[in-house]
Amino acid sequence: MPAVTVWLVRASLAQFLAGATLGALMLATKGGAGAGLVPVWAFPAHLEAMTYGYLIQMVLGVALWILPRRPGQDREASAWAGWIALGALNGGVVAAATGAALRSEWLVAAGRTAALVATALVAAVLVPRVRAYRLALRTPSSPPAPPT
Numbered sequence: 001m002p003a004v005t006v007w008l009v010r011a012s013l014a015q016f017l018a019g020a021t022l023g024a025l026m027l028a029t030k031g032g033a034g035a036g037l038v039p040v041w042a043f044p045a046h047l048e049a050m051t052y053g054y055l056i057q058m059v060l061g062v063a064l065w066i067l068p069r070r071p072g073q074d075r076e077a078s079a080w081a082g083w084i085a086l087g088a089l090n091g092g093v094v095a096a097a098t099g100a101a102l103r104s105e106w107l108v109a110a111g112r113t114a115a116l117v118a119t120a121l122v123a124a125v126l127v128p129r130v131r132a133y134r135l136a137l138r139t140p141s142s143p144p145a146p147p148t
Contacts, residue, residue, distance in 0.1 A: 049093060053093040064081075096111030
């Protein structure tokens with residue numbers, strides 16, 4: 001497993017832990033235990049950590065690892081895209097959660113833009129892999145695969 005995938009999955013699980021902790025605190029407060037202890041920004045931070053920090057990051061990390069490469073495809077491009085995505089996604093989650101706490105719409109927008117850029121970068125690296133796999137299924141002696 002490539003190192004970038006390991007770190008994407010680790011960071012994803014750390015974001016899951018942070019988001020689940022915030023969610024548990026919010027549920028405890030809703031049940032009456034410790035009313036007023038959870039700040040108003042906990043819900044947006046919970047959403048950012050669980051959606052972008054955990055879910056999207058886990059999907060990107062596993063996709064970088066599991067999708068097949070074409071023969072001769074540059075491994076360094078995938079690794080650089082993964083490292084940039086790791087930084088951009090985690091930085092975006094922190095920026096958006098901080099923006100929610102400070103009620104700064106531009107900081108939330110900057111965080112979400114960083115997450116979008118990271119996702120688009122990894123998707124740009126992964127699209128040729130999917131295409132390469134579909135083309136690899138065809139052989140000169142077999143008829144072309146039906147369109148999906």
